[in-house]
Amino acid sequence: MHDTNASRASAFVPLTASAVLVNPVGLHARPSVKLTQCAKRFAAAIEIALAAAGPWTDAKSPVKVMRVKAPQGAMLYFRVAGSDGDAALAAVLALVHDGFGEA
């Protein structure tokens, strides 16, 4: 707990996680909108990538998220940093697991 607080006091250590895109057409327009809307509810910086090493894309930019063109079955990586990073990561992962409500 002390460690966590100490690291957060300086610069937020990015949290990372990944999830498989299960919805039929991948990260197309509608899921992209849902993802960015979800990401925007948090102060934390939220990025996505198709590989663990990046390149990373700002999850709060609908245009950039759509340009990722992540297909169904793709592993989507998240990198989150900020005071509400835990909640943000949980929320975006829930969205992916849930197939953006359309799987």
Added chain:
Amino acid sequence: MSNSSSGNVGIVIVSHSAKIAEGAADMVRQMVGNAVPLAWTGGDPEGGLGTNVAGILEAIEVAWSPAGVAILVDLGGAETNSEMAVEMLTEDRRARVVVCNAPVVEGAVIAATESSGGSSLTAVQRSAEEFYA
């Protein structure tokens, strides 16, 4: 045409075709939801293809928000008539209306997505214009 009482940036869709304008508005409502004031206008007063300043002014009124209004247009006259409509607004409102340099359908969805998260007019315009960036 529908408004919502939210403080989010309003979106106005202006096309030469009423069907395109209405269809783009349908996409915004279905993909983004109801958290954004939205209005559309298209066609000339006789029902043909075209745009008209009065219709645009009315749409701005319907989608008005204290946070401002972002207008998405298709070609030529849609842009010049929108700029003319903005010129006719009161000085106070004029400063809070922008015509975006973005494709009308995609720009409307993206602008509304940005607006639905409570972003400023500047951020809404920047996001819509990322399409041509």
